[in-house]
Amino acid sequence: MLSIPFANLLTEPVGVAHYVTVGAILFICGALCMATKRNALGVLMGIELVLNGANLNFVAFGSRYLRDDANSLGLDGQLMALFVIVLAAAEAAVALAIALNFYNNHDSIDVDRADQLRG
Amino acid sequence: MESIYWPSFFFFLFSGLACAFAVAVLLSSNIVRMAFYLVLSLGATAGLMFLAGAEFVGAMQLLIYVGGTLVLLIFGVMLTSQERFVVMKTWAGDWVKAFLAGGALLFILAYAAFSIPEWRGIERAEADAVEAQPSVTPIAMGLLGARTDDPDGSGYLLPFEIVSVHLLVVLIGAAYLARAKRSRSSLEKL
């Protein structure tokens, strides 16, 4: 019974693929966030989401519960995730500082007004 | 009919929350709400991490992201708002393009993820047999350069140090960049 593809979703352990899919969703939300928000802080939040999605993948690939092959990243995945978190924090600090500066200079945080790099 | 495998249940719960709030972040146009949804999304992700057996990472996720980074963000929101919670509309065309591209990417990623059999998960019995191992100590040792879990693996002392220094530099740099407004007048002088 329940030959529908997702029938055993709740009875069987989930795999890496599930996590990866969630990570992908988070990533794409973040990316789209960056692509659509005009507020610099929104863009920043998009970045956080993207990083978060990636982080989730790291954790998933390192987890012993999710896949049975010997290629598990093991602890390395978690360590990577940790580094990403730290770097994300650092990035957030810098980005905020940039945003503040931008705001100081333009009296706005609309990224569309930041177009000095136009070719 | 087998009983519900609770970890899967929680996975779906947290993943649903995380995705939902992420989409909310995307769709919301109010910067303060966005920040709020982001907090929730990140918190849910932390739950996913707990589920994957990465307690320490999950905890850090909560501490640093939810506790630290977001506070930072909210500070940013408060410091830069020229009117009260201003709304900046995005062009409709941008939305369309964004969703097209994003959907395509999502499709590809999900397809790729499920196209590999090994990634679809392990047997329940196997999963039950996995002993829970505390990960804090191995992580700490790994960061200090001595791997306890994997004798052949390499430690992360150097990246750790680099990251520490990097953090320091970034903070100093951020502080410098975010100084008071006089930079503008001095720029004009130049």
Add this chain to the structure above:
Amino acid sequence: MTLSDPKVYLSLLVFLPAVAALVLAILPRLADESYKWISLAVTIFVFVLTLGFFRSGGAVDFEAGVAQMQNLFNVDWIPSFGIQYFMALDGISFPLVVLTAFLSVLAMGASWPINKHVKGYCILFLLLETGMLGVFMALDFFLFYVFWEVMLLPMYFLIGVWGGPRREYAAIKFFLYTLVGSVLMLIAILMLYFNSDLTRLDAQQLAEAGIIKVAESANAENKFTDDAKAESALADWLKSDSPLAKRYAEITKEADPTQRKQLHTFNILALQQMGQHTDLFDGDALWGKSVQWWAFLLLFIGFVIKVPSVPLHTWLPDAHVEAPTPISMILAGILLKMGGYGIIRICYPICPDAGYDMAYFVCFIGVFSMVYGAFAALAQKDFKRLVAYSSVSHMGYVVLGMGVWSAVADTGFNPDYWKMGANGAMFQMIAHGISSAGMFFMVGVVYDRVHHRDLDKFGGLFAKMPVYSGLAVGIFFAGLGLPGLCGFIGEVFVVLSVWKYSYALAVISAAVVILTAGYILWAIQRVYLGAEYKGPHGEALTPITMRELSIGVPLLVLAIVFGVYPKALLDYMQPSVDMQIDRLAAWTEINHPGGSNKLGNENGQVADAWRQKINALQSSP
């Protein structure tokens, strides 16, 4: 990594000017004077370093009376091509190195009147010094070539930027000539490289080439133990982890000699051994001539351009006339010597067979340059041009002296006369380095004052600048070859040695003494003697300054010292030159026992008669 390590000492010596140039380049802007002072200090320091070789007993010293390479070291540089960072000093290169350092100091001192782009000038000057020192010390052909080119470019700019009115023309002419020479040289280098094979040398020869190190033997007489020692040193070397040794071992593992690969090398000493002891370079190359014939010809042309010899000399007068005074000093004093150095260090020992065939050609080139240069000098109206042509003439002695291959069957393989010629040539190089640098400086002193060099518009300088004129006359007489001054020794040694080789050339070369005296005395008469100065800016003829004096006097003093006591130089130089000539004479005896030299008869009867008679003479009371 102390200074007592030759590796460090020699590298410091060579690269110190380059490093200083780099430092000057990145230093913030200073006053022009400071650049000059810094450069002067660097050149002086380099000179002091070369003087350090004279203290005997130190770890890095240069012992007089030793023929072999001293302070030898080699470090792998580009092991896949067998290129090494290989330097050493012997009696041939050591005097030239000291001369280079010495003249650099003086030339830097003579650079004071230069006020245009001083920073660039000093940087290029220092780079030039590195190139020159490197050429004389390098024993790896590739390294040699690199230094050769390193020296070329600064010279181009020094002439082309700081020169006279036709500087661009002169610089490009200099550059093209020299470039042609170095391209020919490069071809020859590659020919030799691809025909070389280290595995063909035995242990003793490898030791000679500086590749393996044999412990000093207590009694040098015992050939057997020496051989054994060399063998064991070879074995030790093969066990070491140097890439060269590994490849050597790998290649020699192949038992079948026809299947064996060749182990190419750029090592000049090893190439010398191959040239003299193997047939590696005897293969046909082109038009029935052997590899070494072509290599010799190409190298010789390359070097002879630098010497320069007629007819490849016309860059020299232009370059000299246009170059600023200190650069003329360097050019005449050192750069020309590289040609002679190349001939004696590279051409003859590596390609003895070709050298034997072409000895007459070489000598003829030398004599022709002597005569032609002297005649041309006689016709010049420009003071500096005259001195430049005198250089052509004087350097002819060098080529001639090196080429007098008189150790042939007809003379009983007696190498003494050739030794005399070669030593005379080497001496002449140093002597000419001193005298011609002095002459150019003397021209520069007066040019700085009156801004013209027209010989017909001088006169009476003796009255206005007595000390200067005295110095100048002294130095010009050194160039003339007056006994008691350095020019004489080299010239007379060379000329006296020529008769044994060819009496026709000897007579012509002796005749040059008349012409030399002619143009120098005539120039002195027109410039220094006479009642009054006939040109413009007569009021600017002020007496010589202390700076100029301190440049001119050391040159004259050296000219006198070497002229009166040539052994001061020969003691350092002669053993190495003699060893080289002895080897070539031994080579001739083995390879041309019958004597095919066109000067003698074919069957060597004369030589036998010669020997018998000499022996009889010596045995009689």
Add this chain to the structure above:
Amino acid sequence: MDPASTLPILLMAAWLVPLASFVLIVLFGKYMGPHGKGAGYLSVLAIITSAIFSLIAMFGVWLPNHELPTSGHGDHNGAVSSATEESHAPTEHAAEHHETEHEYPNYSGDWYSLGEFGDLKITIGYYIDALTVAMFCMVSVIASCVHIYALGYMHDELHEPYIDHEVTLSSGEHLHRKGRFYRFFQYLSLFCFSMFGIVIAGNVAMVFVFWELVGICSYFLIGFYIERHSASAAANKAFLVTRVGDFGMLIGMMALWASVGTFAFGDMKNEQGEVTEKGLFSLLRPEEHHHHLAPPPGMIAEEERMFAGDPDGESVPAAVEEEHNTAGQWLLLIAGVGIFCGCVGKSAQFPLHVWLPDAMEGPTPVSALVHSATMVAAGVYLVGRFYPCFSPEALLVIAYVGCITLFIAATIAITATDIKRVLAYSTVSQLGYMMLSLGLGGWVAGMFHLITHAFFKGLLFLCSGSVIHAVHTNDMTYMGGLRKKMPITAYTMLIGCLAIIGAGFPLSVYGLSGYYSKDAIIEQAWSFASVNPQHAILKWAPVGGAFITAFYMFRLWYLTFAGKPRDEHRYDHAHESPRVMTGPLLVLAFFAIGIGWPIFHVNDLLEQGRPVGTLASTQGELLTNLTIPSEHDSHVPIIKQPAGIAAFSTALAGLLLASIIYLWRLLNPDELKESFKPLWGFLSNKWFFDELYDYVFVKPTLVVSHCAAWFDRNIIDSILHTAAAICRACSAVVDALFDQTVVDGTVNTFASGTWSLGLWLRRIQTGNLRQYVMFIVIGTVALFVTISIVQAYYIPTN
């Protein structure tokens, strides 16, 4: 005192003291007293020290240790008797009377070596024999006199400023300059050093070294008045002409060097007195060969080697008959003639005599010391020193050169009116006598004449200097009657004139110094002619020369001192020279009278110095009918008496002729000049040698040199420029045909493509952050798609 150890030291001291003086004056001359006056005293002190050392060497060391030949050769009569006893006939073969060889003491050694190459060695050493010591004494004594004399003569140079009346500046004024007193003495000291160096030299190379050094001193001294163009030109001429001779000398040296391998004169001995290295003399005249000239094997081999490449050469050894072994003789001849060429240059022999008269541009003391007494005699000295190595043929060349020279120079002296030039030509002529004598085998006669001539010619020059000092002109036509004004000068000069013409009582032992030496030369010439009748000209030339010598010397004296003054103004201002100048005149006059007297034993001393093996008469090997007679053969009465009478009578005739024309005025010299006008013109133009050389050598040399320079500029450089132009043309063609179309086209298309692409891409670069993010996303998708396509279709799955 052991001569072997003391002589070198003494002579070296004598040699080096002037060098020290030179160095001191060069460095500090300017500061020595007012206008460098102290330099003169220093120089004088130095040369007197040298003289003292030399005299100590002679009288304190040499003479006590070396018994002079007791057979009494020094005494003319004694010489005759002993010679007659030992050599029965002049034509006797030489090999039989080597028992007449006497002791030949000499000391040689090396101080240091300039270079050693295997067995070859070039050293600075010494070779001391009787000749060396005698020359040292002669040079140092004359030099002392001249130095002292110069203190007075060069006094003008102490003035500030010195006015040179012979130089007119472009402004029309005479040149005013600083005095150069010290400079003069500096050069004199250097000259003395160099001259001693030649004399003491132990080998040919060292001779050559100092040969050049005296040349350069001569150059400086001739050109002392550097402001005068004539002086600097004369200096150049002197140096260059002597260099031509040196060229020959170098060839000779090379020939010797390549064949014998040594330059040393004497044998080098070690502590035990054993010969370690043989010198030239013992190699060329081996002891086992009775000191007869025999080319060493090295020379024979070298000659064979030389001619081996030249089968048509006239000297193929096999072509000559057996009893005359010519092996090595040609090379020996080349070496000998080569060395002699150097002597020709230095001693102003024909054809290189042209420089010496011009050299009189120098101050008169220089003419006295350098250009008459010492330096020009160095050529003769070298011939004497090198004597054992000259083959008979080379000697014949020497004799002929000397003979031609003595005649030409004497004839030119007849017409000269410059007092110093007359003396200069007389010097050339006398040097010709010496060469002739040496060439004919008269070694002692030649060297004897060298010494006596040095004294009386030095005296003559100093006297002429004294005259010039008084009347401020060289031209004898402005002089006359000066003997009343300056008697010391006049009578010392008369002594000099008498000495040079060889005045003495014929067939006796009483006469002035020239009498002994000149008669000896003429006797030798007659002796030579008696065995070689085909060379009779060599017999008459010296006799004719004696006639001319007497004529022009007394012409000079009469024109200067006798008769009436021809220029009253100059005559009125003339005065006797100060004592510092007349003193040396008197000293030299004493020597000019007496140096030849037997009591001074100069002749004996020279006899002692005669190189071993050269006394015996020698047969030519290449010229088989040539015999160089033994010098002792000339002392036989059958030769001595007619020769003496001939010499005396010709000299007397010359004197008489001069007296007739210039003293008694029986014949008007101007009428004579008019009637012999072509001859007179020929002689007064010095046989047109200068013009000839100018056309034959100087001009062609300059033409060749201009050709060379022209060749450089116009041929070699043209070739270069043409090559460069061709290269440029080719490259232009290539440029037009290929580069600009194909290469440039490609490049330009590429460039413009890149440009337009950039322009297009530029539009994408909006600077809009959000757009960039979109690009990232789209790029990622594209990447994935591409990879999967590639994977699916192009990478084979296993």
